[in-house]
Amino acid sequence: MFFSRLGGLVAFGVAAQAAYTIQDSYDQTNFFEGFDFFNYQDPTNGFVKYQSAVDANSQSLAGYANDAVYLGVDYTTMNPAGGRASVRVSSKKTYTENLIIADIAHQPAAACGTWPAFWTVGQNWPYNGEIDIIEGVNLATNTTYTLHTGPGCTVSQGNCNAPGTGNLGCGASSEDTQTLADGFNEVGGGVYALEWTSSAINIFFFPRSGIPSDIAAGNPDPSTWGSPQTSFSGSGCDISSHFKDHQIVFDTTFCGDWAGKVFSSDPVCGSKAATCQEYVASNPDAFQNSYWLINSVKVYSESGASYPTIPSNSSRAEGYAAIPKPFSA
Numbered sequence: 001m002f003f004s005r006l007g008g009l010v011a012f013g014v015a016a017q018a019a020y021t022i023q024d025s026y027d028q029t030n031f032f033e034g035f036d037f038f039n040y041q042d043p044t045n046g047f048v049k050y051q052s053a054v055d056a057n058s059q060s061l062a063g064y065a066n067d068a069v070y071l072g073v074d075y076t077t078m079n080p081a082g083g084r085a086s087v088r089v090s091s092k093k094t095y096t097e098n099l100i101i102a103d104i105a106h107q108p109a110a111a112c113g114t115w116p117a118f119w120t121v122g123q124n125w126p127y128n129g130e131i132d133i134i135e136g137v138n139l140a141t142n143t144t145y146t147l148h149t150g151p152g153c154t155v156s157q158g159n160c161n162a163p164g165t166g167n168l169g170c171g172a173s174s175e176d177t178q179t180l181a182d183g184f185n186e187v188g189g190g191v192y193a194l195e196w197t198s199s200a201i202n203i204f205f206f207p208r209s210g211i212p213s214d215i216a217a218g219n220p221d222p223s224t225w226g227s228p229q230t231s232f233s234g235s236g237c238d239i240s241s242h243f244k245d246h247q248i249v250f251d252t253t254f255c256g257d258w259a260g261k262v263f264s265s266d267p268v269c270g271s272k273a274a275t276c277q278e279y280v281a282s283n284p285d286a287f288q289n290s291y292w293l294i295n296s297v298k299v300y301s302e303s304g305a306s307y308p309t310i311p312s313n314s315s316r317a318e319g320y321a322a323i324p325k326p327f328s329a
Contacts, residue, residue, distance in 0.1 A: 011242070020220055020300035022100050022210075026033055028090075031069045035089040036252075042083075045255030046115065047277045051084040055089050065084040065293065069104055072291035079281045088251035096244045097119070097196050099222065099300040101215060102133075105189040106293035108252050110139045111180040112269035113280040114290055115259040118192070120246035124168030126150050126295040129243035133192055134205055136180045136257035138269050145203050145230045146171035154236035167257075172230040178207050179229070189293075191215060195222045198240045200233035220300060248299075250292055254280045 033054070039052040053183070056062040061072050074085035117135040122128025127150035134143050147153070148169035149160040158170040179185035182191065188208035193215070195202040204225055206212060214221050215247045233239075255263065255276035263269050263276035268272040273279035280287075 005167040020302060022218065022298060023095075024093060024299045026069075026298075027295060028064050028067050028069055029289065031294070031297075035091055035248075036095065037062075038088040038090060038256045044115075044253060044256040044258070045084045045260075046253035047113075047260070047280050048086050048256075049080070049251045050088045050251075055085075059309050060084060061085060062087050062089075066105070067191055067295075069273065069292070069294040071250055071252070073108075073287050074211060075252075075284045075287040075290070077284055084254055084280055084284070084287070086252050086254070088249065088253075091248040092246040094122070094247055095299055096174065097198060097240070098302075099196070099220060099299070100194040100248065100297065102192045102297045103189075103211075103295040104134075104184075104192065104292065105295055106185050106190070106291065107134065107181055108291060109185060109289035110136075110141070111286050111290055112138050112266070112272055113254050113259060113263065113276050114252060114287065115254065115256060116290070116292070117249070118292075120194070120250050121249060122243065122245045122247075126161070126169075127242075127244055128168070130166075131194065131196070131201060131246070132169075132171075133194055134180065135164070137191060138263060138266050140180060141177045141183060142174045143205075144171050147201065147232050147263070149237070151284060153238070153242045155232045155234045157230075157232060160232075160237065160242070164275040174205070174229050176205065176229065179205050185289075187297075193220070193222065193225075195228070196239075196243065200231055201230045201239060201243070204228045218298075235314050248297060250294070252290055252292070 129147040132146040257263040
């Protein structure tokens, strides 16, 4: 993940109406069989130590709670060497041009120093693209939707390769405070839907009380949902060539290239400590509510196509470990 340039919301791109069928479903019965743990150095330079599956389980940082998937952080250790323990998980399968629906009961609460995210990403970053669905830092009250690509993809929100590296990308800030952190949690969470087609990348959000009946019934029809929160489309970007073979990712990091850089400019956070790392290291109890509680992640396809699985012993610069069983926090 990288810090994002904010843009305005735009009229949504209309994707061709499609009949979607379930491809994969991840929930409290199988989530950790379908996701791998990343336990290498944080690519965004965060003050974090991502844990392996075994270590996350032993520290109760990942498991099952309230019939949902729990992904948390260490909130007891003072001055942890090298960073605060957390988890980052990625789907073993990769997906291209589909409908991803995540039912989430709880996001990491707003807290100085945090940088949680729910996103999808391809290998060979940024050339196969990245789609940031839930992302915010410190005490942010609404999510930022962002795309990151290689050169040659410009949409209404801007150049998705900005500033020439893809680090900033092209983004739109939601104006809905129910989309992130405390506002999201106060309404009992809700559903995010990513409708990714060859003509548009549309992101929808529905609070718990407003989830469409077709989603609840397992027969989603985005054409009936109204306007998305944001839409990325236009003749300046060939979506099919810039976005492919994405893993689904959840993580919570601290400080780093976004949360750390803007920490001091936040009047509340800046008054708590001289630096983001200092605050995160010395205030573990501030992160007790920095956890994800995921009811399910469901992937739908138009044709029932199969998707490749990335081997756990992949030679890519990320390390994974097999999940132990039983797995419950």
